[in-house]
Amino acid sequence: MSTTTTLSELTGDYVLDTARTRIGFVARHTMAGRVRGRFAEFEGGAHLDGDDPSRSSVRLTVQAASIQTRNSQRDGHLRTRFLKADAHPALTFASTTVEQTGDAGFEVTGDLTICGVTRPVTMDIELTGVENGPRGALQVGFKGSLTINRSHWGVNWNAATTVVVSPKVLLEFDVTAIRRS
Numbered sequence: 760m761s762t763t764t765t766l767s768e769l770t771g772d773y774v775l776d777t778a779r780t781r782i783g784f785v786a787r788h789t790m791a792g793r794v795r796g797r798f799a800e801f802e803g804g805a806h807l808d809g810d811d812p813s814r815s816s817v818r819l820t821v822q823a824a825s826i827q828t829r830n831s832q833r834d835g836h837l838r839t840r841f842l843k844a845d846a847h848p849a850l851t852f853a854s855t856t857v858e859q860t861g862d863a864g865f866e867v868t869g870d871l872t873i874c875g876v877t878r879p880v881t882m883d884i885e886l887t888g889v890e891n892g893p894r895g896a897l898q899v900g901f902k903g904s905l906t907i908n909r910s911h912w913g914v915n916w917n918a919a920t921t922v923v924v925s926p927k928v929l930l931e932f933d934v935t936a937i938r939r940s
Contacts, residue, residue, distance in 0.1 A: 766809035773936035787925035798823035873912035
């Protein structure tokens with residue numbers, strides 16, 4: 760965060776800059792090592808309250824069919840057999856609480872829905888930057904990650920995949936959001 764910017768100055772409603780945001784994941788596969796991927800289609804936003812961060816909120820909707828791992832066969836399996844994108848086209852996150860944990864650190868708890876299953880999760884988020892964009896709108900950067908057990912959301916193909924693919928998946932967020940108001 761810029762030394763001339765206070766949290767109070769960040770108060771407002773924001774929308775994700777999808778061109779400068781990355782929502783990715785890392786999964787361990789016994790035969791291929793780590794598999795890294797990302798989601799290409801998503802939308803979301805946040806309300807930031809710099810005076811009282813506990814009144815802030817975040818929402819995110821990710822299109823399951825937009826998953827990309829740079830392997831078309833694997834992507835097809837992930838879309839149909841793991842994420843069941845036809846029946847469950849979106850993964851969603853909606854925050855329930857935000858707690859400031861340091862000058863630029865926050866703990867965000869919310870409901871993560873995958874494959875129609877909703878479970879609470881908590882992730883650590885760091886405010887990584889603040890700047891005025893080319894059109895003058897304030898832009899903020901955040902990064903964070905969260906490890907989930909995919910089996911808690913029913914993200915599985917068959918019994919063999921529970922052995923070959925680790926149930927733990929690291930979700931990674933590198934977000935740029937633009938203030939709208």
